[in-house]
Amino acid sequence: MAVANQNFRIITVADNEEAGRVAAEIFISLVREKPNAVLGLATGSSPVNMYKAMIKDYLENNTNYTDVCTFNLDEYIGLPSNHEQSYANFMRKNLFDHINIQLKNTHIPNGMAKSPEIECVEYEKAIESAGGVDLQILGIGSNGHIAFNEPGTPFSCPTHIVELTEQTRLDNARFFNSISEVPTQAITSGISTIMKSKQIVLIATGAKKANAIRALLEGSQTEDVPATVLKNHPNLTIIADDAALSK
Ligand code: GLP
Secondary structure, X not given: OEEEEOOEEEEEEOOHHHHHHHHHHHHHHHHHHOOOOEEEEOOOOOOHHHHHHHHHHHHHHOOOOOOOEEEEOEEEOOXXXXXXXXXXXXXHHHOHHHOOOOHXXXXXXXXXXXXXXXXXXXXXXXXXXXXXXXXXXXXXXXXXXXXXXXXXXXXOOOOEEEEXXXXXXXXXXXXXXXXXXXXXXXXXXXHHHHHOOOEXXXXXXXXXXXXXXXXXXXXXXXXXXXHXXXXXXXXXXXXXXXXXXXX
16 A cells, blocks of 8 residues: 655555565666666665565566666675675675676775775765765664664764664674674764665564654654654655554
């Protein structure tokens, strides 16, 4: 069911699998329309089924990614790109290795950069030189974070270095052997970087996201819940299941 509400559209789905299929359709139609589209990609479990649906479509319909360019939202500081839990590795495993995208056209902040500060400035510039992100996929953290913009991040922030909150490290610890292995810092696209995307699709499924989605849909805009900034975006689609919409 799709509901239009001011600036944004909510599409209610049964589960993450359906969310993935619906989001993939939006991405695939853009790539067909604009073969050199700039896609904003995300990690985490939310977009995995979307990537699966894109791979399925690539195998069945030969959607062409040769001229597509991508920018990921974030990367842990201190993990080399070949580390099992780096977001670079995640993207290769879950998408890039399975479609005909050119790896040279894919961008992820370098978590091993000698100067993470310079890496942030260059990453922001690279997005601008590519013409900006046409379509951004987002997940949402249980505390309302987007990318790694934790509560309290100014809405005006460009790409920057973050200290990860205990909550986010705990949420992500399931991918590591223990919480002590979860990095404490990351490079993340800023809220202003995300808001410059021409179109945004947010996937939220599962009860853990209910508080964050309630704040986004019903609460006032506050830097304490970074996702609430998205209400200002002119072209936002929220794809959510009943559990995420339950509050
Ligand atoms: C991490 C990522 C975010 C993601 C969030 C939610 O913190 N940096 O980009 O949206 O997790 O993760 P999940 O989709 O696994 O619930």
